[in-house]
Amino acid sequence: xxxxxxxxxxxxxxxxxxxxxxxxxxxxxxxxxxxxxxxxxxxxxxxxxxxxxxxxxxxxxxxxxxxxxxxxxxxxxxxxxxxxxxxxxxxxxxxxxxxxxxxxxxxxxxxxxxxxxxxxxxxxxxxxxxxxxxxxxxxxxxxxxxxxxxxxxxxxxxxxxxxxxxxxxxxxxxxxxxxxxxxxxxxxxxxxxx
Numbered sequence: 265x266x267x268x269x270x271x272x273x274x275x276x277x278x279x280x281x282x283x284x285x286x287x288x289x290x291x292x293x294x295x296x297x298x299x300x301x302x303x304x305x306x307x308x309x310x311x312x313x314x315x316x317x318x319x320x321x322x323x324x325x326x327x328x329x330x331x332x333x334x335x336x337x338x339x340x341x342x343x344x345x346x347x348x349x350x351x352x353x354x355x356x357x358x359x360x361x362x363x364x365x366x367x368x369x370x371x372x373x374x375x376x377x378x379x380x381x382x383x384x385x386x387x388x389x390x391x392x393x394x395x396x397x398x399x400x401x402x403x404x405x406x407x408x409x410x411x412x413x414x415x416x417x418x419x420x421x422x423x424x425x426x427x428x429x430x431x432x433x434x435x436x437x438x439x440x441x442x443x444x445x446x447x448x449x450x451x452x453x454x455x456x457x458x
Contacts, residue, residue, distance in 0.1 A: 304310075357363040 355363060357366065
């Protein structure tokens with residue numbers, strides 16, 4: 265009796281196949297654009313590339329241009345069974361500590377800018393509140409002046425018309441009722457808007 269050994273390779277999962285096909289399609293598109301020497305003409309892309317080239321994280325610790333991370337074909341591999349990748353820099357920094365220090369400094373700068381902006385906004389809010397109070401005081405002063413003038417006019421009219429008492433003359437006209445000034449408010453020298 266003989267045993268038949270069948271060697272089967274595991275089928276890749278549907279997601280793995282889709283990713284492999286997408287990677288294959290992407291590599292085909294990249295190869296075609298390189299063959300046809302196509303480049304984007306969008307100004308935003310050109311600006312992004314210039315900004316990327318100028319970024320401080322591209323500079324090394326001493327200020328010289330750091331080596332870019334080499335593409336996979338240029339990576340060095342050892343002859344051992346384990347293949348190790350030797351990278352000289354991490355995003356242009358000598359080590360992860362330098363990168364974290366740079367990031368912390370950037371965050372401190374952002375935080376100080378946030379604090380300055382918050383102070384400016386608080387000052388603006390205070391100024392707006394002060395202007396509102398001044399405007400309300402000015403409006404109340406105008407209302408008081410109007411009432412004083414109306415009372416003077418009523419007194420003059422009452423002098424002319426001796427038969428009508430002052431209170432009755434005041435009851436006849438309510439010039440400030442439409443803005444909330446009532447008889448009680450005038451008598452108590454307090455004004456409120458209703």
